[in-house]
Amino acid sequence: MEKLSGLSHLFMTIFLHNFSTFMVIPAITDVAMTALCPGLDECSLAIYLTGFQQAIIGLGTLVMTPLVGNLSDKYGRKTLLTVPMILTIIPLGILAYSRARTFFYVYYVFKTLTAMICEGSVHCLSLAYVADNVPEGQRASSFGILSGIGSAAFVCGTLSTRFLSTASTFQVAASVAVVAAVYMRIFLPDSIADDALSVPILSKEKLNVVKSKSDGGSAPKTLQIFKPMPSFEDMLSLLKTSSTFSQAAIVAFFSSLADVGLHASMMYYLKASFHFSKNQFADLMVITGIAGTISQLLLMPMLVPALGEEKLLSIGLFFSCAHMFLYSVAWSFWVPYVAAMFSILFVFSQPCMRSIVSKQVGSCEQGMAQGCISGICSFANVVSPLAFSPLTALFLSDDAPFDFPGFSIMCIGFASMIAFVQSMTIRAAPLISSHTVNNCNYAAV
Secondary structure (H helix, E strand, O other), rough: OHHHOOOOHHHHHHHHHHHHHHOOHHHHHHHHHHHOOOOOOOHHHHHHHHHHHHHHHHHHHHHHHHHHHHHOOOOHHHHHHHHHHHHHHHHHHHHHHHOOOOHHHHHHHHHHHHHHHHHOOHHHHHHHHHHOOOOHHHHHHHHHHHHHHHHHHHHHHHHHHHHOOOOHHHHHHHHHHHHHHHHHHHEEEEOOOOOOOEEOEEEEEEOOEEEOOOOOOOOOOOOOOOOOOOOHHHHHHHHHOOHHHHHHHHHHHOOOOOHHHHHHHHHHHHHHHHOOHHHHHHHHHHHHHHHHHHHHHHHHHHHHHOOOOOHHHHHHHHHHHHHHHHHOOOOOHHHHHHHHHHHHHHOOOHHHHHHHHOOOOOOOHHHHHHHHHHHHHHHHHHHHHHHHHHHHHHHOOOOOOOOOOHHHHHHHHHHHHHHHHHHHHOOOOOOOHEEEOOOOOOOOO
């Protein structure tokens, strides 16, 4: 608990940042529809632009997130965290000023460019920060608490949107994003890797140790250890070296493929099928957020010791599949609300997967490992909208080959099912970090 109390400033930083980014989600669909297709409930242009934006952002984060993670291993989490938190303010400020068609396109361009750095980076760095400061046995619960803080911000943000006008929503979001960046710079201490963890498995170390002379004597020689910044080849080597890591990477890809596809399709699907507006989207997200918060803050700390991270990962992915399939066959206005309650169980998957990954590397490579997984998720962010956005637009249009508006979401559910099946093959592996060293911040002696 002492370790967790030391993360209070990180939790507050993440809460404020997520509050500002999540509270605009229920409103952005209405803003896009009003700017691009005023007066209509179905807009193929908005769907295609959203899919194209997500693909470009995914392509950018595929490169940037592992790089940011690597750089944070070298220059510190706080330094690298500053960049995405400041860039987040820009697109929010644009729509806070105006939501007219011209300003929407300006927002669209800036959101695409800034999200290449921001999307996933804050989450990746916060996970690495927690791994720096929490022992291995407590990481799954700690990651769950971090996700729970994010879910709480999700609830508060979307609930605030329910009672604010669209203009006020973006103004408040921009203001909170500024507060988050300032709070982080003032109060958040930079993390220090735990000295009692492992030798990094990919470090290119050059050692000159004490050697015995042939005459029986010994002479001390300079100890020099040099660890360059990990490269793309290092990440590939990590995937090949650890079977558990590679299995988690496959789960991350298909899980992210499904999550991004659902996020891109669901709101347009609900708007076309049930005429959802900002308020209904907010209600749906509040239900999801409350269920996820309760689960991550209360249930997960009890279930991880009892079931283990591997089983809990599979349980979370199973219910993720179930809620996607339920969305796809929604026959009434109330079915999406029932599906949203499944989040009480499917939120287990991400914290468990990240905890499994964190145990496959040492303390000096947490940024690289989490960045590698985030990069794989970013690649899924590229593929997902290219595959599912045209499918969603087709089945919501009058030219659909058959009457099944939720067909694209059912296909998304099959992607999640692949992640579930793969997760069942993951077994607890020996911890790489069981071999301890005195310090991973090596220097010449």
